[in-house]
Amino acid sequence: MYFSASESLSISDVIKNGEEQIKSQGNIPVQSPGLQPSPKGGGLSVKIPFGDTIGRRLYRNLKNKEVVIRMPKRVYVEAYIVREQWVDIDWKIEDNKTKQIGNYTATRAKGSFRGRDYTVWFSYDIPVPFGPWKLHGLPGLILEAEDSEKMMRMYATEIQVPFDLGDMIQSPNDVREISHKEEVYLLDNAKKLSAQAFNARLPKDSQVKLVEENDSDPRKNKPERSFEWEEEAAPGKKRKKRK
Template sequence: MIKFQLCLFTFFFLTNCFSQKGLIHYGFIDAKGIGNGKGPDSNAYLVFNKEQSYYVTAKDSLEKAEKINEQKTYNNDDDSGGTIYNGMKVSPQGDQVAYHIKKNTMWSNVLYRKQIYIKEVAPSQTWKIEKETKKIGKFNCKKATTTFRGRTYTAWFTSDIPLPYGPWKLHGLPGLILEAYDSNKNAYWYFKSAEYPSKTKQNANYMSIPKGLKWLSYQEFKKAQQNEINLADDNNKLNAKKFPGVQFLLPKLTDMFLECE
């Protein structure tokens, strides 16, 4: 009888644990083209349950108006120059990623001149779990590394929340990712706070897409990236005619998108 009661308690405990909703607040530093974690610092959050997760950043309602309109210069460490941002990149819906485990699908959008919407099979990520550990907030975390679409990432994940989610498209570890960054810190997510379980009204729903637009496959997204490079090249040629003697550099894909393979 005692064994039965123990098994029953364990069953209800695990069922309750994995049915809980969670909410993680991150800061996200977008330092593409600069590195070293120097760039606009946006609010971000991840809401999740046992079946799916929803991540969003660069959303205007998450930021203060004065921060959105702030002009700021971020200098390179070697004093070779810097980048001037005339306000933050935000939109009403933000940059989003929705991930459903059983459907093995990710839906995402990114703003570059216009909103681009992508639907894809959840991209596989081969993680190497290291021996190094550290504490983030109240959570014990382990270190893991992977290479994903042009960048090498370090993630710190916690088995205290045993679900395979993380910020942006990072996923697949045996615990939730609380901190992550690529090797040059062109992208840097850092932990702010956690609610687990959470009573938030925000749900980990699927993304919606405006009428008249369509979901792109990842391969179509890569073509859209190349189109942006071609457009920049055309603009440079026009500007070179208007301003003889001035050199216009073609932007690099690594400076334009997180995914840059």
């Protein structure tokens, strides 16, 4: 992550020309006279490429409260950008809990974001309100973060302050833009859309079939489990006022 006093930019999932980054792979049941199933699992091992030469970029601007995210190309969708609503996290700072992270004293804080509870460690020594992924809003840089189920864990491996940024921090604008609700639909239906994309590329009479899981919640293992518009529409809840 790169940051200034008012902006930050995180970059990931970048691949070089001619290389392939594998985000995930697994056994998918396949019906095809030309493809042989795996002897162990009865499926075909499928490698799913994720990423491009520009990668995933998350840009945050404090002055205008702007969050712009570029998602790289995936097997079922071309690269796109999405503008998210600015969400303030209600952090509970525990000044009596500290530890050393590298050369910095870090203080513990706890907060919830889109359906997950996080414990983070931030440093007053680096007084910017940024952090990894979409976590932000503390009086110091977040150096380490983990959710309560240990599905998400992020930590700083190297810290350089000061750092010559040049014009590195810029809002992504190289691809088409979609709405946040459209993106959530894509993420919720990623398995189905991936299977459809694979089927379109397979030989004639071949078919990739989804493995039905006992848990039907598509967000169970995702970083974000709920979104602001869903909470506002929930029965019995008062509509939140926007500042």
